[in-house]
Amino acid sequence: MGRDKNTEAKKSYHGTIGKYLFFSENREKLLKLGKKILKENNLSFAKISNKPRDKSYVLCVYDYEPRFKYEFKKYETKECHYRYWKSDEQTIKEHSS
Numbered sequence: 001m002g003r004d005k006n007t008e009a010k011k012s013y014h015g016t017i018g019k020y021l022f023f024s025e026n027r028e029k030l031l032k033l034g035k036k037i038l039k040e041n042n043l044s045f046a047k048i049s050n051k052p053r054d055k056s057y058v059l060c061v062y063d064y065e066p067r068f069k070y071e072f073k074k075y076e077t078k079e080c081h082y083r084y085w086k087s088d089e090q091t092i093k094e095h096s097s
Contacts, residue, residue, distance in 0.1 A: 018087035019060040020072050024080045025052065030059040033080050037061050041068060 020037075024030050027048060034046040038061070046061040059080075061072075066085035076082040 017062060017064050018066060018085055018090075019062050020066075020068065020085055021083040022059040022061070022075070022080050023056040023083060024059070025055050025057070026079050027052075027057045029077075029079050030057055033075060033077075034059050034061060037072070037075060 022030060022033060024033075030048050034048060037043065038046055043061060043063060046059060048060075049058045051057075066087075069085045073082055
């Protein structure tokens with residue numbers, strides 16, 4: 001859904017990166033939401049799961065720091081739920097335990 005243009009920013013943050021997570025049973029709604037978020041916030045990369053997990057698909061919008069952590073709550077709808085920012089470090093810890 002886009003190409004990562006934040007390479008210099010990631011270098012300055014020592015490769016720290018994470019994602020904002022949105023969940024929905026409707027994959028098409030997440031696709032539209034992802035495109036809107038990328039465009040409106042000058043972000044470059046997002047992905048959506050191909051298969052639902054516990055009935056929901058997940059949209060991951062990547063960024064080099066949680067600068068929109070609270071602002072992205074505005075994108076939550078009845079069908080698309082915003083959870084939080086999750087760093088890659090948190091994800092790695094969860095998968096290694």
